[in-house]
Amino acid sequence: MAAPARSLVSPTSSPLLERALRDKLAQRSETTGSLGELEPLAVRLGLIQNTLKPRLREPQLVIFAADHGLAVDGIVERRSTREQVAQLLSGQMPAAVFARIQGLDLTVVDAGVAEDLGAHDRLLMRKIAHGTRNARAGPAMSTEGAHAAIRAGMEIGDALRGNAVACAGIGVGSDLSAALVLAQLADVPVRDLLSSGLSSPSLGHLLAVAQGAQARHRGVADPVEVLAAYGGFEMAMMAGLMLVTAGKRHLLLVDGMAACAALMMAARIAPAVTDYCVFCRSHRHEGLDLALHLFQAAALLELGMQSTDGTGSALAWPLVKSAAALLTEVADGQDPGPSRPGGGASVSGGIETIIIGGA
Numbered sequence: 001m002a003a004p005a006r007s008l009v010s011p012t013s014s015p016l017l018e019r020a021l022r023d024k025l026a027q028r029s030e031t032t033g034s035l036g037e038l039e040p041l042a043v044r045l046g047l048i049q050n051t052l053k054p055r056l057r058e059p060q061l062v063i064f065a066a067d068h069g070l071a072v073d074g075i076v077e078r079r080s081t082r083e084q085v086a087q088l089l090s091g092q093m094p095a096a097v098f099a100r101i102q103g104l105d106l107t108v109v110d111a112g113v114a115e116d117l118g119a120h121d122r123l124l125m126r127k128i129a130h131g132t133r134n135a136r137a138g139p140a141m142s143t144e145g146a147h148a149a150i151r152a153g154m155e156i157g158d159a160l161r162g163n164a165v166a167c168a169g170i171g172v173g174s175d176l177s178a179a180l181v182l183a184q185l186a187d188v189p190v191r192d193l194l195s196s197g198l199s200s201p202s203l204g205h206l207l208a209v210a211q212g213a214q215a216r217h218r219g220v221a222d223p224v225e226v227l228a229a230y231g232g233f234e235m236a237m238m239a240g241l242m243l244v245t246a247g248k249r250h251l252l253l254v255d256g257m258a259a260c261a262a263l264m265m266a267a268r269i270a271p272a273v274t275d276y277c278v279f280c281r282s283h284r285h286e287g288l289d290l291a292l293h294l295f296q297a298a299a300l301l302e303l304g305m306q307s308t309d310g311t312g313s314a315l316a317w318p319l320v321k322s323a324a325a326l327l328t329e330v331a332d333g334q335d336p337g338p339s340r341p342g343g344g345a346s347v348s349g350g351i352e353t354i355i356i357g358g359a
Helices: 015-032 038-049 069-073 081-089 094-102 143-159 174-186 200-216 223-230 233-247 257-269 271-276 286-294 311-328
Strands: 060-066 105-112 123-125 164-170 251-255 277-280
Touching (some): 015 038, 038 311, 069 200, 081 094, 081 164, 094 105, 094 311, 143 223, 143 233, 164 174, 164 233, 164 311, 174 233, 174 257, 200 223, 233 251, 233 271, 251 271, 257 286, 271 277, 277 311
Parallel strands (some): 164 251, 251 277
């Protein structure tokens, strides 16, 4: 893949603004006491929006669904991808319920589900193919298919309302494909990214499948080619969405293994994309501990859940809103003050187009 013509994801680093944000929080703490981890989160929100008064509006939860060819090697999950999508859309899953009560607008994207899905007002049809191929036999996707999925994700991200997006991926075989993408891009053992909660025979089988795929694609290094070798259409679309969202200086909530793999790929294209991320988790999955560590991050909430990815971000959203309120909600009689250090007007990043090399 050709390099981007120019990187349009700007780092959020601003020593002057960061100092002003910390001073503002310190002044509040003198009367209210410290609010612990909410304070660095508030600083991050201020840096993302380039203001002393970050405001969050019309938050979105976007869950990308796709099937994976590795599933033919005996990977068994309780529900098919089609069933998971149907339960999300009908409000039967906690992620959908929590999104509704927390005020997040839920969209499910058919990125590459093996079966055809019926129309629904919350379902976005962006199917690239009916699932990927088996990575043990060859590339899971063509590079053209990977590029098409990235572009589709960018289009989705550009069209979303609001300035905060939580994203997650679901699908049979998704976690294994994500572990393979992360292992190759970060040069870590794939064994450490698999869930040790499995029984020994199941874990051994999963490791054999993963190592067989790695043997097939050991020399692949380009990030999009790594994604094409192992990944899924949901990861490619999430990577595109992440690039555009960060390019607009909007907040990203990253939930689960597939989202971490997508972020790793996006960060190889535009490293500053990680500046815009808050990490969530919906699973105890031990491999996710390492995935988060690769970004030097921890999940905002640790609830020991075993739920559909996206659940953790919906539950974390009230904390994100509360962190922003530390800077935007003014106590009675307090001078609201400027939105920028020195009294200047707030500046936010405009929508820009990120150019990915031709397929």
